[in-house]
Amino acid sequence: MLKMRGVAKSFITDTVKTQALHPFDLEIQQGEFVAVVGPSGSGKTTFLNIAGLLEEHTEGQYFLDEKETTGLSDKFKSSLRNQKIGFIFQSFNLIPELNLFDNVEMPLRYRDFSAKERSERVLNALEQVGLAGRKSHYPQQLSGGQQQRVAIARALAGSPSFLLADEPTGNLDSKMAEGIMSLLKDINKQGTSILMVTHDMDQAQQASRIVEIRDGYLNEQKVAKTA
Amino acid sequence: MLFYYIKLAIYSLKRTPLLSFLMISTISIGIAATMITYTVSYMMNKDPIPSKSERLFTVHLSTWGIDNMYRMRDGKEEIPVFVTYQDAMNLYNAQKAPKQTIIGSYKAMTRSSEQPVKDATSTYIRSTTYEFFEMFNTPFIYGSGWSASEDEEGAQVVILSKKRNEKLFGGQNSIGKEVLIGGILHRVVGVFDDWPLIPRFYLEEFDALTEVRDMFVPFRTQMNNEWVASKDSSIYCWGEFELSDFHSVINSECVWLYFWIELESAEHRDEYLDFVNNYAQEQRLLGRFQREQMNRVLDVNESINHSNVMGDDSKVAVWLAAAFLFACLLNSMSLMMTKFHGKGGEVGLRRAIGASRQDIALQFGLETFIVGLLGGIIGLGLANLGLLVTAEVYSHLNAELMKMNIEIVITTLLLSIVTSTLFGLYPIYRACKIEPSSQLKSL
């Protein structure tokens, strides 16, 4: 589903070149739950951004569903992001002036769905995260954990092939974090691949696969299956 | 999709009420200032009589003495816009144009015959010949102009303005009623309808912006009564004259009458000018017209430009107002930058979940459009309020000057929308440049 060959990323700022990611190969199959771990500043977010087509890699090839993504136009990449990828961020990133329904509906608006279909999808997604009853509420009226659930609903509404999550529980207390983790696992069981950056080794252990990034070098780790 | 963006724009404007208020009011104030000055200058400058402006002409003659120049203007010798009584009569009697008219002026005490003497009011009166009304498309509610024969015999007839007819006769059809002018009975033969002529091009400079006079009488009648406008209107003289003596004035070189002609077409102008120059040569042999001859025949628009009705002041005012609008727009642009800057996170997010640069441009473009539209609507209201106040302050000027027509209303809205969108382009461009990853990374 996702195949990277010799992908690398360097930033050039004022004559200084930072090699954020050294060339690596990686393949992720449909249905996998991959945790990305590593110290901060090592390149995890950069990796996730490349996987999510938010940033262009500077070397190598990246195939998404067998399709080469290097050098696609902004419009085309935008629509790929919209249809194939769901994003979940550490700080939720909900729009404060929009209610939950409108927030979740946002990605669907950039696609040709009828109003009826949009509404059905939004309600389903909210149902899935357990917030269907609060569609007219505003983000400020919810707890952090609930806000992240809304963000997950927003990521799910367009039925993407995979979810990208950058430290989705980083801003939550451990109890809420657990709730989010089990929600993500449920979603994964239903067939959506997940690529999640985390600091928490316990969470990483719950994934089906762990990738470690250290100083821009990407390595596969064995998962110690503790069933 | 459009409705979605309109909804987003409204939510977004409501989200930051102070910022939205500042943006919209800045634009509306700039628009109002511009449109107030523009309306006045537009009304002054538009062709007052489009159907005929190219074939109505006024005649100016070089009648001043060899040692007396009339005056200098812009470093050049000027000739008067008025003519003498003798020349007006000679040109009129020659009947060289299909239609010609003399326009004079005087002031007298007037009242209706039913009013007591103490109710008489001092009134500026226009005297002219019967051709005037047809030449200048004068509108009547009752009756019409007087006849050629009434003109010739100097009949005691009068035409009232709509306003004066309301005052004297309660707006009734007053044809046949009597009005006393300087103690002499005049019979009403016509009542004008509203006649919003801007500028009142058959007059010069300041008078061109006034409303129509309340009473019109035949020029011959004025002469028969030996009334001259000495103190009450513009009269310029050289040579020998005694202003208090009627016969002295009409035989002098004093100029105080407008002379207008209507030709079949603009092409006949040169022919008429030849006639005027020939006339000047004849007069020269009699000892008049001794200066270099600069006689001219000006059409309506030339005449307006010549008498500078518009005035350089009002042109400057329009430019100043435009500069003010520019400053307002720059201001609103910086407010928009602030606004859109605050939305960096939203832009990054929308980009990430699938909005293209175009989608973002459209979303913010619509927001600026709505700001411009609201600014335009409020600016329109303010401008009309401003014009009302201006009309109140300058009540001696024609009130029609301070009224917007539908073209100006549409222009105002368009100006507001186009300029604010134009000035919104840069903030929008900046918003589109936000990378989908940038805003999300640091969080």
Ligand SMILES: Nc1ncnc2c1ncn2[C@@H]1O[C@H](COP(=O)(O)OP(=O)(O)O)[C@@H](O)[C@H]1O
């Ligand atoms: N836009 C950028 N320009 C320059 N350097 C960057 C940029 N984004 C990230 N980096 C650098 O790349 C490295 C990896 O950053 P990041 O992927 O955010 O790490 P992590 O998410 O693992 O904390 C860091 O050294 C960071 O300074």
Ligand SMILES: [Mg+2]
């Ligand atoms: Mg990071």
